[in-house]
Amino acid sequence: MRYACLVYFDPEKVFNQRQTSAGLRPRPEAEQAVRDSEPYNEELRASGHFVAAAALQMPDQAMTLSVRDGKTSTTDGPFMETKEMLAGFIIIEARDLNEAARIGAGIPLAKLGFVEVRPLLNPP
Amino acid sequence: VTHSHAEIIDATYRNEARRVLATLIRLLGSFDVAEEFLHEAFVAAAEQWPRDGVPDNRYAWLVSTARFKAVSRWRRQARLAGLCLDEPPVDASMPGAMLPTIQDDELRLIFICCHPDLTQDARIALTLREVCGLTTEEIARAYLTTAPTIAQRIVRAKAQIRADGIPYEVPERAELPGRLESVLLVVYLIFNEGYSETTCRSVTRDDLCTQAIRLGRILVDLTDDPEAMGLLGLMLLHESRRSARVDTAGELVLLENQDRALWDRGRVAEAQILIERALGARRVGPYLLQAAIAAVHAEAGSTHDTDWAQIVGLYDVLCLVDPSPVVALNRAAALGMRDGPEAGLNAIANILDGGSLDDYHLAHAARADMLRRLGRVREARAAYERALELTRQRAEQRFLKWRLDQLTALQSQGTSVSNDE
Numbered sequence: 001m002r003y004a005c006l007v008y009f010d011p012e013k014v015f016n017q018r019q020t021s022a023g024l025r026p027r028p029e030a031e032q033a034v035r036d037s038e039p040y041n042e043e044l045r046a047s048g049h050f051v052a053a054a055a056l057q058m059p060d061q062a063m064t065l066s067v068r069d070g071k072t073s074t075t076d077g078p079f080m081e082t083k084e085m086l087a088g089f090i091i092i093e094a095r096d097l098n099e100a101a102r103i104g105a106g107i108p109l110a111k112l113g114f115v116e117v118r119p120l121l122n123p124p
Numbered sequence: 125v126t127h128s129h130a131e132i133i134d135a136t137y138r139n140e141a142r143r144v145l146a147t148l149i150r151l152l153g154s155f156d157v158a159e160e161f162l163h164e165a166f167v168a169a170a171e172q173w174p175r176d177g178v179p180d181n182r183y184a185w186l187v188s189t190a191r192f193k194a195v196s197r198w199r200r201q202a203r204l205a206g207l208c209l210d211e212p213p214v215d216a217s218m219p220g221a222m223l224p225t226i227q228d229d230e231l232r233l234i235f236i237c238c239h240p241d242l243t244q245d246a247r248i249a250l251t252l253r254e255v256c257g258l259t260t261e262e263i264a265r266a267y268l269t270t271a272p273t274i275a276q277r278i279v280r281a282k283a284q285i286r287a288d289g290i291p292y293e294v295p296e297r298a299e300l301p302g303r304l305e306s307v308l309l310v311v312y313l314i315f316n317e318g319y320s321e322t323t324c325r326s327v328t329r330d331d332l333c334t335q336a337i338r339l340g341r342i343l344v345d346l347t348d349d350p351e352a353m354g355l356l357g358l359m360l361l362h363e364s365r366r367s368a369r370v371d372t373a374g375e376l377v378l379l380e381n382q383d384r385a386l387w388d389r390g391r392v393a394e395a396q397i398l399i400e401r402a403l404g405a406r407r408v409g410p411y412l413l414q415a416a417i418a419a420v421h422a423e424a425g426s427t428h429d430t431d432w433a434q435i436v437g438l439y440d441v442l443c444l445v446d447p448s449p450v451v452a453l454n455r456a457a458a459l460g461m462r463d464g465p466e467a468g469l470n471a472i473a474n475i476l477d478g479g480s481l482d483d484y485h486l487a488h489a490a491r492a493d494m495l496r497r498l499g500r501v502r503e504a505r506a507a508y509e510r511a512l513e514l515t516r517q518r519a520e521q522r523f524l525k526w527r528l529d530q531l532t533a534l535q536s537q538g539t540s541v542s543n544d545e
Contacts, residue, residue, distance in 0.1 A: 001261070047160075048167050096259030097275040099163075102156050119271070 002051060002120040003100035004091050008084040009113025011058060020058040036108035044092060049103055055088035084113060091120070129174040136182050137166060142257050144186045146229035149236075150292055151187070152194055155254065155282045165190035183226065230255075231346050232292050234339065238307040239290050246281035249274050251310045256335045266317055294346075304347060308355050308411060311339045315359050320517070333363055344398070353402035354412030357395040361418035364391035376519030380427040392422045410446035413438055432462035449480045457490050460497075469494040485514035489524065496531065505531050 011018050014030040026034045037055075044050035059078035066073055078085065090107065094100040097119065104115040127135070141162060148158035165186045179185035237250040252258045252266075260278065264271040284290070295303045318332025340356035343349070368386035371377050399419050402412050417438045424430035439455035452475050460468020472491045481487040492507035505528060512524040 001259075047164060049163075095163075096253075096261055097271045098253065098260045098278050099159065101275055101279060102159065 001094060001096065001100075002091060003094055003097070003104075004089050004116075004118050004120060005100070005104040005107060006086060006116040006118065007088045007090075007107060007109050007113060008116065009087050009109055010084050011087075014087075014109075014112055018058075019060045024058075030112055033108040033111050040106060040108055041090065043106075044090070044103065049092045049094060051091040051093055053088070053090040056086060059085045087113065129170070129178075132178055133166065133170055133173065136169070136186075138257070140183050140186060141166070142233075142255060143183055143226055143230060144190065145254065146233040147183075147187050147226065148190050149233060150229055151191055154286065157194065158190075161190035161194045162186075164193045168193070227342060227346060228294060230342055231294050234307055234342070235294060235303060236285060236290060236292055238303075238310045239285070240303065240306050241288060241290060242281050242284060243277075244309075246277050246284075247306065247310050248313055249277045250281050252314060253278055255339065256314065256332070300347060301349070304343070304349055304352065307343065308351055311336050311343070312355060312359075312411070314339070315362070319362055333359070333366075337363065350402035350405040350407050351409040351411050353398045354409060354415045357398040357402070357415035358411055358418055360391045360395040360398070361415060361422055364388040364395070364422065370519070374519070376517075376523050378523065379421065384425065387422065392419075395419060395422070408441065408445065410442060413442045413445060417442075427461070430461070432458055436462050449475055449478060450484070453481060453484075453487055453490060457493075460490075460494050465494040465497040469498065483514055485511045485520070488514065489520075492527070496527070501531055501535055 014026055014034070015024055016027050017024070041050060041053050059081075062076075062078045064075050064077065064079045087109065092100060092103055094103060097117065100117050100119075104110065104117040107115050109115075144165065145158055145162050148162055149155055152158050152161060168189050169182075169186065173179075233255055234251065237254050238247045242250070248267075249263055252263045253260065258266075260275045261271045264274045267274070315333055315336035318334075318336060337356065337359050340352065340359055343352040344356050364387050365379075365382060367388070368382040368384065369377055377383075395415065396419055399412065399415050403416070417435055420431050420435050420438070435458045436455065439451065439458055442451050443455060453472065456468055456471030456475060459471050469491065472487065472494060475481055476487060476491065488507050488511035492504050492511060495501075495504035495507055508524050508528050508531070512521060512528070515521055515524065
């Protein structure tokens, strides 16, 4: 069964800023978690749990659109303006929700933010 | 028959994973770490067995592989953290030395999952997942709830085990009966889940019942407790009727209409021996009494030949030891067989007056049965219809509809319903 681990955090806590600007750097207390993120993906690859992962740019780089009666309207910015932003995701293969939750709890950024674990619809 | 390596590994997972996990929890000290390295050991098996051959003792291979991987991870982390290497925080005993404790590990796992400090719901969820190997989603479907509800229950139970420092051990002899009661209830509930029709499709019912019986055998072997024997006997007697309980069309067949030639005599005999042994201990509990009642049925050639007096007598004791409206209802049904439908009907009326079984379909079905046997067709119909409204089990719905059709046919023929079966 496949699950998405959606990683949310408050960019001020991790980067000390809400907007993208040159030289986005983690705060000292976030450095370790950010540094550990890629090795954790490697660990999941080795254990066979890994399916896919991506980190997202800041929400100010997003645009949101909708199509109504054939007309597309757009706004700049994310769909929801929240303190915590969707920062990335890891898709994993796990035996069940409890295993997925254990793997989700190991995501280094869970120490600073939140990980939402959700099963994928119609697992292949 | 040759099996592919994938099949061998799947079968090994089904048969060995829980025992390996039970040992790893002891060796590695936590559920989560044990689960992680259980997975790692199976990844290694998938890699190495096709190349090097399947080991003779898969349990020992998996345990030592998982432990080796845990130790190397610990060493790597210690090195990265710049710590000097000390003894790894895992039991370093050789695989050979741990073989005699496999069953102990299983029992430890059962006792920790059924620990009385955990809520009943948590005990069932933990046992089904950790001891029986069901997935969170399967447990959720079986209990008509959502996976996150079950997942949270399991995560919290494990956190509580850690926080309260609940030890991974078999309780002392003095503590055993109390601790065992909580274990037996969990086993009984698992068996019922497997035996009942509401169990989700992805879990084979046989599998849950087999698991519960396996747990029952371990408990009898290792504790010699009369109630454990009673529970195992009870489960074996129910299991003995499995092929007679449902006909070829998948319809539920009631006890009185079952082809008793289909009953598994081997299981009945095993149960009888257990019940005899347990009765010798002179400590009579609810499981043993229910098993004794089931054994009286098993000894009879038909409903007619059944020793209903003995069954009513056993229910009388059960009403004292473990009183409940459902036990009273079963006693009333037996009374209806011993003394006739009038007596049964009166007893059921008294219970329904109490109010607590008003929404219980079997109470209305039992009442309908007595009315049918008394030829009170109109009232019988109303009671069957009430029972039908209340039941969600398809086989029981079919059975109740069949009874209603029977009444319709009899009414249209203008004959009265005879009261003998």
